Amino acid sequence: MDQHTDSPKTRYISTASGVFAEKGYNAASLAGIADKLGVTKQALLHFFGSKAALYEEVLKALSDRLLSSIQNVEGASPEEQLRSFFLQLSTASLEKPADTQLVLRALLDAQASSENWPLKPFLDALGALAHKTKRWSQASDAELFCWIYQLIGSIQHFAISQVTLKGMYGAEAFEVLRETHLAQLRAALADLEKDPG
Template structure:
């Protein structure tokens, strides 16, 4: 079989990419180790040289996803100066990451459905980062945050983005030309509206008062 993974990548990274695709498409339990080896174009023993078991491969897939967020999200939060800029940066990066490889989103959805205990473990690993984003939102909203739970809001937005990326290839077929771009724009608008739409709405009376 011709390997689908980029040949320039180290074997270990090729195994992670192949496993992400196969676990996303079939689920962990329905993916034999040999199929992962075939997808990469190497022997089963070559895969076992890097990962002693299929469970270790699953761990590698999770670690590759989590490592991105452990590195990238703190950088985004520190680089933006305003709370809405931070939220925009994080939102854009989360969707870009999963849209670039929808298999990542499908893998997470499958983990949540098929292996909920492991999915909860994954969420616990990134909980401090998610709470950090919630803290920035809370600070940015100030006194207007009383009717919003920023931590729960972040979870809903993450879930919405992951779900949208996982099924985008199917659902965007309902839209006419330019469907993917329209899909992406509306997703971003929905995610931001309940936070920053409230800020704009609060600012409008003040502007009118200054004009009168």
């Protein structure tokens, strides 16, 4: 077990992640996060200095989790690894929709300073893995990233819609939708061994 798992800083980042996911950067407040943690606002300022710095740490932690999921994905070939990654991302997004919601909130909150986007290392690693597949080996970065964004967007939209879908159609119908979504995701990943052309 990592010695920093239960550190105050880690706990603060974890709680702040949930608040930022729920409210977005602009609506979240240090006082509200501190209240959820049962600490003072000054305790958060001691570790992070500002709300912006805390938010940056939250997004960096999310990026690290996503990057780790790429680095630790199993598969004998780049095609198998990429397929496994997206299927695992789909499952994880449904099980932990707060991370997905945090990504979407961060995108909505992004300002002109987006060149420092904390998820860039994750996206770069995902792009590098995809470029190793037969299907995407000759693709331009624009073609590749549009494909990646279509898959990520589909996964994220489905994950954050699950409560609404269950409410509108019921839990049983949602399970059918979930299986259909996975089947469509598998189909989108089926031709990774295909030569480009």
